Amino acid sequence: MKTLITARGITKHFGATKALDGVDLDINAGEVHVLLGENGAGKSTLVKVLAGIHGQDAGTIEGHASLAVIHQELALVPELSVAENLFLNRLPRRFGFVDRAEMRRRAPELLQRVGLDVDPHAKVKDLGIAQQQMIEIARALDKNAGVLILDEPTAVLTETETDRLLQIMAQLRQNGVGLVFITHHLDEIQRIADRITILRDGRSVGVLGPRATTQHMIELMVGRPIDEQYPRAQQRPGQPLLSIEGLTRRGAFEDITIEVHAGEVVGIAGLVGAGRTEVARAAFGVDGYDHGTVKVDGKPLRRNDVQAAIKAGLGLVPEDRKGQGLVLTATVGQNLELVTLGDRDQKRLHDIAGKLRIKGRVEQPVKELSGGNQQKVVIGKWLLADPKVLILDEPTRGVDVGAKVEIYELINRMTAQGRAVLLVSSDLPEVIGMSDRVVVMAHGRVAGELPGGATQDQVMALAVQEISA
Structure with missing residues (x-):
C-alpha cells in the first residue's frame, strides 16, 4: 500500500x-x-x-x-x-x-x-x-x-x-x-x-x-472506563413544570400538546422539518405562535417574551451554539453570566466551570475552546440561572463521547433535583436512551408518544407516517 x-x-x-x-x-x-x-x-x-x-x-x-x-x-x-x-x-x-x-x-x-x-x-x-x-x-x-x-x-x-x-x-x-x-x-x-x-x-x-x-x-x-453510554437515572415524576397546550403556528406546527413533570426527561424526536426546533423556540418565546398556551409551573407565559420565560424559570440551549448560544468575542466567564447579568458571584462562576469540567480559564476567550467545551459553557449559563425547566435542542451535536456522557450526567443531576428537561434530538439512540417518554413529531404535528426504552423502529414508524388533518 x-x-x-x-x-x-x-x-x-x-x-x-x-x-x-x-x-x-x-x-x-x-x-x-x-x-x-x-x-x-x-x-x-x-x-x-x-x-x-x-x-x-x-x-x-x-x-x-x-x-x-x-x-x-x-x-x-x-x-x-x-x-x-x-x-x-x-x-x-x-x-x-x-x-x-x-x-x-x-x-x-x-x-x-x-x-x-x-x-x-x-x-x-x-x-x-x-x-x-x-x-x-x-x-x-x-x-x-x-x-x-x-x-x-x-x-x-x-x-x-x-x-x-x-x-x-x-x-x-x-x-x-x-x-x-x-x-x-x-x-x-x-x-x-x-x-x-x-x-x-x-x-x-x-x-x-x-x-x-x-x-x-x-x-x-x-482515559477511563465508561459504564453506560446513556446513563439515565429515572426519578419519580412530580408536578407538571412545563405544559405546552395546543400550540399552533400556521405553516410550521399545529396543535402541539406536551407536558413535562418535575424529575422527568421528555424527548422530542422526528425527521428534519418535523417542527421540533420551531416548537422549542416558540415555547421559549424566541418566535411567536398563533394559538395555544405555554405554562411554567402552572403559570401561563406571555408569547414572544423571552425575558418573561427566563423569569418564570424556563431556559433554552439552542441547536446553533455559536450563532445563538454564545458571544464568541467574549470570555468564558462573560458567557456564563449572560443570563444572570448583575449577579456576578465569582465563586459560583468558578464552581460551575469546575463542575462542568470546562477545559479553559474563565478569563479565556470562548472561541478558543473546543466544541464540547463551548457547549458546556452554553449549558453552564443556565445552571447559574437555576431554571425549573431546561429545553435542550441538539445538546450533543458535534460533541465527543466523553463530553456527551458528562452532559447526560448533568441531565440526571437536574432531574434528581426536581427540575424538568425537554430534550430535542435527531440522535435516536440518545433521545430513546435518555428520555422517560418520547414525543414523536411528523409534518408539524404530534404523531404519537412512546415510553422510555422504545425501539428506533417504533420511533421511525411514527416519524414517517402521514397525519390526517
Whole structure:
C-alpha cells in the first residue's frame, strides 16, 4: 500500500498550551484513516498542520500528494450561487472571461456525485446547512486531490445524506484516494474505517484496526472506563413544570400538546422539518405562535417574551451554539453570566466551570475552546440561572463521547433535583436512551408518544407516517 503522507513527531503549541505532542500519522492510498478523540484532543489542529494552515513547532511531514480539507466551519460565500461556490478560486475561463457556460455544464455533474438535487443558480444563503455541507464536499471532489481530509462532515447531515457520503468515500477509496475522516459517530467508524488513530490531550494513544470494539475506542478516548453510554437515572415524576397546550403556528406546527413533570426527561424526536426546533423556540418565546398556551409551573407565559420565560424559570440551549448560544468575542466567564447579568458571584462562576469540567480559564476567550467545551459553557449559563425547566435542542451535536456522557450526567443531576428537561434530538439512540417518554413529531404535528426504552423502529414508524388533518 502506497503511503501518500507521513507525519512524525508533530508538536504544536498555542502559547503555554501544547495542542499536539509528538503525534505520528500515515495516510495511505486507498485507505480510510479515522482520527478519533474528544473535543480538544488535537484532531482539528493536526488537520490544520497537515494542510499548512498552522506550522508545526517540531516534527516532519513528508509526501507530495495534493490535499483537500473539508473543515467543520463552512467556507462558502452565501451571496454567490451554488455553481460559483463550487468553482470558487478556480472559475473556468475563456478568452480571459469567466466561462459561465462551462460552469453550467460542470456544476450539475458535481452535484450529482454527492446526490444533491439543487438549482446551480440558487444562492447558497437560501439552502439548508446540510445542503451547504454537500456543496463543500462536491467542491473538494472537483480538485481531484490525492488526499481528502473530512473534519466532522456528517455532524449536520441526515441519515440519508450520511449514507450517501459514506458511499462516496468508499468509491474514492477504490480509486486510490487517501482519506482522513474525523467523526464522533462510532457507528460510521465501524462502517468505513480501515485504521483508527485515537488522540487524547494532544497525543496519539492508540492505533486500532477496523474490528476494534466501541468500548475499547471510548476508553482510549476518555482515559477511563465508561459504564453506560446513556446513563439515565429515572426519578419519580412530580408536578407538571412545563405544559405546552395546543400550540399552533400556521405553516410550521399545529396543535402541539406536551407536558413535562418535575424529575422527568421528555424527548422530542422526528425527521428534519418535523417542527421540533420551531416548537422549542416558540415555547421559549424566541418566535411567536398563533394559538395555544405555554405554562411554567402552572403559570401561563406571555408569547414572544423571552425575558418573561427566563423569569418564570424556563431556559433554552439552542441547536446553533455559536450563532445563538454564545458571544464568541467574549470570555468564558462573560458567557456564563449572560443570563444572570448583575449577579456576578465569582465563586459560583468558578464552581460551575469546575463542575462542568470546562477545559479553559474563565478569563479565556470562548472561541478558543473546543466544541464540547463551548457547549458546556452554553449549558453552564443556565445552571447559574437555576431554571425549573431546561429545553435542550441538539445538546450533543458535534460533541465527543466523553463530553456527551458528562452532559447526560448533568441531565440526571437536574432531574434528581426536581427540575424538568425537554430534550430535542435527531440522535435516536440518545433521545430513546435518555428520555422517560418520547414525543414523536411528523409534518408539524404530534404523531404519537412512546415510553422510555422504545425501539428506533417504533420511533421511525411514527416519524414517517402521514397525519390526517
